[in-house]
Amino acid sequence: MKKVTLDKLEPGMKLAKDIILDDGRFLLLKGFTLKERYLEKIRLYDIPYVYVENEIEKIEYFSEEVIYSETYHTVKNVMKAVRKGDDVDVGSIKETVSEIVQSIINNDNVFMKLTGIRDIDNYTYLHSVDVCIYSLIAGKTMNLSAEELNNLALGAILHDIGKCKIPLNILNKPARLTESEYELIKKHSEYGYEIVKRTPGLNDEIANIVLHHHEHWDGDGYPHGLKGDEIDLLSRIVAIADVYDALTADRVYRKRFMPHEAAEYIIANSGTQFDSQIIRVFIDSIAVYPADIIVMLNTGEIARVVESKGPPSIRPKVMVIARKKGPPVFEPYLIDLAKNPGISIVDIIS
Numbered sequence: 282m283k284k285v286t287l288d289k290l291e292p293g294m295k296l297a298k299d300i301i302l303d304d305g306r307f308l309l310l311k312g313f314t315l316k317e318r319y320l321e322k323i324r325l326y327d328i329p330y331v332y333v334e335n336e337i338e339k340i341e342y343f344s345e346e347v348i349y350s351e352t353y354h355t356v357k358n359v360m361k362a363v364r365k366g367d368d369v370d371v372g373s374i375k376e377t378v379s380e381i382v383q384s385i386i387n388n389d390n391v392f393m394k395l396t397g398i399r400d401i402d403n404y405t406y407l408h409s410v411d412v413c414i415y416s417l418i419a420g421k422t423m424n425l426s427a428e429e430l431n432n433l434a435l436g437a438i439l440h441d442i443g444k445c446k447i448p449l450n451i452l453n454k455p456a457r458l459t460e461s462e463y464e465l466i467k468k469h470s471e472y473g474y475e476i477v478k479r480t481p482g483l484n485d486e487i488a489n490i491v492l493h494h495h496e497h498w499d500g501d502g503y504p505h506g507l508k509g510d511e512i513d514l515l516s517r518i519v520a521i522a523d524v525y526d527a528l529t530a531d532r533v534y535r536k537r538f539m540p541h542e543a544a545e546y547i548i549a550n551s552g553t554q555f556d557s558q559i560i561r562v563f564i565d566s567i568a569v570y571p572a573d574i575i576v577m578l579n580t581g582e583i584a585r586v587v588e589s590k591g592p593p594s595i596r597p598k599v600m601v602i603a604r605k606k607g608p609p610v611f612e613p614y615l616i617d618l619a620k621n622p623g624i625s626i627v628d629i630i631s
């Protein structure tokens with residue numbers, strides 16, 4: 282075991298001691314092999330050094346991680362270019378999106394562990410990628426054709442492209458918006474529609490998703506106040522994925538929802554804000570808590586999520602492996618959160 286300062290940390294190093302934050306929260310557990318994105322997370326918390334094992338493991342980069350990261354960079358470049366007044370680089374966005382579509386067609390669970398890892402700086406871009414992934418998983422379960430999945434993916438990834446026309450000081454305002462500022466932000470769906478419509482290579486289905494992703498099933502949304510089936514199917518899917526993902530991120534005016542709270546929110550708005558049939562498909566197909574992630578319970582127990590997908594993933598079975606305080610856990614034990622309503626997940630550790 283050796284002590285390593287942050288500037289010397291490398292992917293492949295294996296943690297020899299837990300990384301615990303000043304407020305007692307576990308960031309990463311002993312035995313974990315560091316990957317680039319976790320190094321970024323450690324740097325965020327200003328941790329001076331960590332203990333690692335002497336030998337370095339050869340890291341296996343899974344292709345979904347590479348695809349996810351490439352998509353993030355593509356979205357970032359496209360949004361920055363559009364903000365500068367340049368055209369959408371349709372070629373690169375289509376190429377990266379088709380890789381995601383292909384991977385999800387092969388295995389719809391493949392990206393679930395990568396979604397939801399965000400901070401304030403990369404939120405906008407990763408939100409677009411995550412909305413694309415959730416929409417595709419639901420779309421695949423609904424047996425959409427490959428062409429529809431492609432349109433769905435492009436519409437989802439570009440759904441907020443119109444925000445590039447909103448001044449950054451309003452978009453990133455660290456306080457509640459005034460009524461007129463909110464009205465201006467609401468214009469982003471129409472601005473986005475205009476951008477997509479004038480971009481060769483992007484079709485009307487994609488433009489409609491960008492235009493209608495804030496319409497509500499009961500007619501209470503914007504910009505047109507469309508109701509029920511008047512809103513095209515692909516837009517109804519993206520509307521759910523957008524809100525689900527947005528709720529799980531920290532915002533200036535509220536703390537992030539835990540994934541099960543976001544799932545409960547969209548279920549509670551079934552038939553009013555959202556199409557209830559798509560909500561059923563959405564919850565049936567995504568893993569709210571993917572298998573193998575490490576979570577903190579309200580009891581102070583630290584647990585690994587046991588394989589789950591669909592409705593059981595809202596309150597999954599978990600294997601307790603450690604405690605924040607108290608004696609170590611020598612024999613891990615199972616808790617079924619569905620059968621223990623008093624126990625809940627309060628944080629995601631890794």
Ligand SMILES: [Fe+2]
Nearest residue numbers: 440441494495
């Ligand atoms: Fe939006």
